[in-house]
Each structure stands twice: as C-alpha cells, then as structure tokens.
Amino acid sequence: MWKSGSINVLLITLLFGSGNSLRMERGFAVGRTDVTKHCDMPKACDVDGFTDWFKVGHYCVKYFNTSANFTDAEFSCMKIVPGGHLVSVHNENDNEHLFCIVKNMNSNDTRVWLGGYRLFQTGKFRWIDGSYWDYKKWVSGEPNYNTTEEECVEMYWKKNDEWNDAHCKDGKNYFCAFKLNAV
Numbered sequence: 001m002w003k004s005g006s007i008n009v010l011l012i013t014l015l016f017g018s019g020n021s022l023r024m025e026r027g028f029a030v031g032r033t034d035v036t037k038h039c040d041m042p043k044a045c046d047v048d049g050f051t052d053w054f055k056v057g058h059y060c061v062k063y064f065n066t067s068a069n070f071t072d073a074e075f076s077c078m079k080i081v082p083g084g085h086l087v088s089v090h091n092e093n094d095n096e097h098l099f100c101i102v103k104n105m106n107s108n109d110t111r112v113w114l115g116g117y118r119l120f121q122t123g124k125f126r127w128i129d130g131s132y133w134d135y136k137k138w139v140s141g142e143p144n145y146n147t148t149e150e151e152c153v154e155m156y157w158k159k160n161d162e163w164n165d166a167h168c169k170d171g172k173n174y175f176c177a178f179k180l181n182a183v
C-alpha cells in the first residue's frame with residue numbers, strides 16, 4: 001500500500017509542521033538498556049549502492065546516528081533514496097533486527113524514530129510509508145496520548161525494543177528504509 005511522496009510531504013507538514021508541544025517525558029532523557037543480551041544482526045541489503053544498509057523484512061534499512069525531529073528525519077529519508085521513508089515495522093522478527101542494529105551502533109542511546117504517527121486526534125496510528133499498521137509493540141502504559149500531545153512513534157530505550165509515542169519535535173536518531181521491490 002504505497003502513497004506518493006508528495007502526499008506524505010503535505011501530510012507531515014499538516015500534522016507536524018507547526019507542532020508546539022511542551023511536555024518532556026521526564027526521567028527518560030538518559031537511557032540505559034540491556035545490551036548484554038545476544039541479538040542477531042540482519043544481513044546486508046543486496047542492492048547495488050546500498051550494501052551498507054541492512055535487509056529487514058521486505059525493506060532495506062539504515063540507522064542514522066544523528067538527531068533530527070520526526071519531520072526532518074522523514075524528509076532526509078525521502079531525499080536519500082527514491083521511495084525512502086522512516087521505517088515501518090511489520091513483525092516481531094523485523095522489530096528485533098532493528099533493535100539489534102541500534103544496540104550495535106549506539107548502545108547508550110537506543111531511542112530512535114520509527115515511521116509511525118498518530119492520525120490527528122483519532123488515536124489511530126499509521127506508517128508514513130503508507131503500509132498497513134499491522135503490528136505494534138508498545139511499552140506497557142503507552143501510547144499515553146490522551147494525556148499528552150505525543151504524536152510520533154519511537155523505539156524506546158526503557159523497554160528494549162518496545163515503542164512509545166513521543167513528541168514529534170524532539171530530536172532522535174532514526175531509521176530510513178525503502179522497499180526492496182520499489183527501486
């Protein structure tokens with residue numbers, strides 16, 4: 001289920017362009033996680049020019065170890081490769097692979113943007129690449145959207161590979177991805 005990039009540009013501008021949220025999730029700013037557990041790194045992406053990306057499910061994925069807010073992260077993913085977006089996650093195995101990449105790249109700060117966001121005030125989440133929201137792995141107590149303005153989905157340091165809804169304007173590292181049969 002793919003939507004054109006231009007729809008996404010419009011959408012994220014509408015959704016996140018003028019965000020002005022105030023509350024930090026206090027106490028979670030400096031994270032520690034269990035980095036001793038073994039995890040399996042995914043294989044390299046088998047696409048010319050992208051062999052430094054990883055193959056995660058039907059996607060080639062790269063971890064960007066630089067901080068950006070959700071909107072900027074999505075724009076940089078769209079720029080870096082045709083069909084590029086913040087990553088969507090569709091099963092447990094892929095979720096574990098993503099977390100394993102983070103642990104290996106930056107075990108001291110595993111908070112990372114995924115491409116999930118809440119559609120306006122509905123409580124329904126979507127993937128910004130247009131794929132189905134067919135898997136989720138929230139930390140217990142998350143998403144806590146009805147008490148905050150947290151609109152965007154991060155993988156969360158607090159509970160290893162589990163997810164949290166977070167302020168879109170916060171800077172986090174991020175995963176870009178493109179679908180394997182789309183290039």
Ligand SMILES: *[C@@H]1O[C@H](CO)[C@@H](O)[C@H](O)[C@H]1NC(C)=O
Nearest residue numbers: 065066104105106107108109
């Ligand atoms: C990622 O960034 C952090 C701090 O910004 C740094 O400590 C770490 O070494 C970096 N990891 C890689 C793989 O470059």
Ligand SMILES: *[C@@H]1O[C@H](CO)[C@@H](O)[C@H](O)[C@H]1NC(C)=O
Nearest residue numbers: 102103104105106107108109
């Ligand atoms: C994590 O932080 C410690 C101490 O601050 C540092 O020695 C270590 O290299 C860091 N690890 C990574 C992967 O950035």
Ligand SMILES: *[C@@H]1O[C@H](CO)[C@@H](O)[C@H](O)[C@H]1NC(C)=O
Nearest residue numbers: 123141142143144145146147
């Ligand atoms: C909304 O807030 C109430 C009261 O804090 C809480 O019991 C409920 O679980 C929350 N619902 C969601 C979906 O977060």
Ligand SMILES: *[C@@H]1O[C@H](CO)[C@@H](O)[C@H](O)[C@H]1NC(C)=O
Nearest residue numbers: 016017019069071072168169
């Ligand atoms: C994201 O950061 C850019 C600057 O890099 C800023 O112009 C934009 O307003 C920010 N967006 C949000 C939603 O905070």
Ligand SMILES: [Ca+2]
Nearest residue numbers: 144150164165
């Ligand atoms: Ca939250």
